[in-house]
Amino acid sequence: MEVVAVRRGAVRSVVVAGSLVLGVAGGLAGGAQASARDVTGAWAGPEADVSYHGRVKLTQGRLRVWLVPENDGPSALPNATVRVRLSADLADRQALSEGCARIGTREVVCETGALPEHGRGRHITLALELRERPPEVSVRFDTWWNGGASDRNRSNNELAVLALDTGDSYAF
Known part of the structure; x- marks a missing residue:
């Protein structure tokens, strides 16, 4: 797993339309792949390389996440x-963006929308309230579900x- 933390001022060259766009990529939870193999052992489903670009900001127990999903192909994904x-518990009540759901005391999932081949999905914004005011929070991103597509670039x-x-x- 790669750990990255870059201050906003250090990445001014990637500011696009007033929002910071950066990268993280996803595979299935726990590193599992859901694609079926054909009788020769080759992947039978589509192949895609899903990644995420964004930033996080923690202020007085409030965590803001801005995220743009991206697909480097070679196949498009419907979702x-x-x-x-x-690393910190969420407050009991959350006002989540459309297409997002809380799945635990510390986890949220969001659908990306359609991911065209070599294109971007919908912008995702999360305003998460934390139960307490921790001095720091570790935020981990991964692809929870990708429609059964294979991903040959598992390093990201x-x-x-x-x-x-x-x-x-x-x-990130």
Whole structure:
């Protein structure tokens, strides 16, 4: 697993339309692949390389996540699901974005929408309230479900970002 934390000022060259766009990629939870193999052992389903670009910001017990899913191909996907896991407990009540659901005390999943071949999905914004005010939160991203597509680039399937309670944006 690669761990990345970059302050917003260090990545000014990737600012697009006022929002920071950076990268993390996903595979299925736990590294499992759901694609079926044909009788020769080759992957029978589509092949895609799903990744995520964004930033996180922690301020006084509030965690903000901005995320853009991307597919480097070679096949388009009708949908995928990104999982966001935290090192701190979420508050009991959350106002989640459309297409997102809480699946545990520290986990949220969001659908990406259609991911065209070599294209981007919908922008995902999460405003998460934490149960307490921790001085830092580790945020892990991975693909929870990708429609059974294979992913030959498994080295970019998981990423963790450490966000300090400073109000600074940390890119991934």
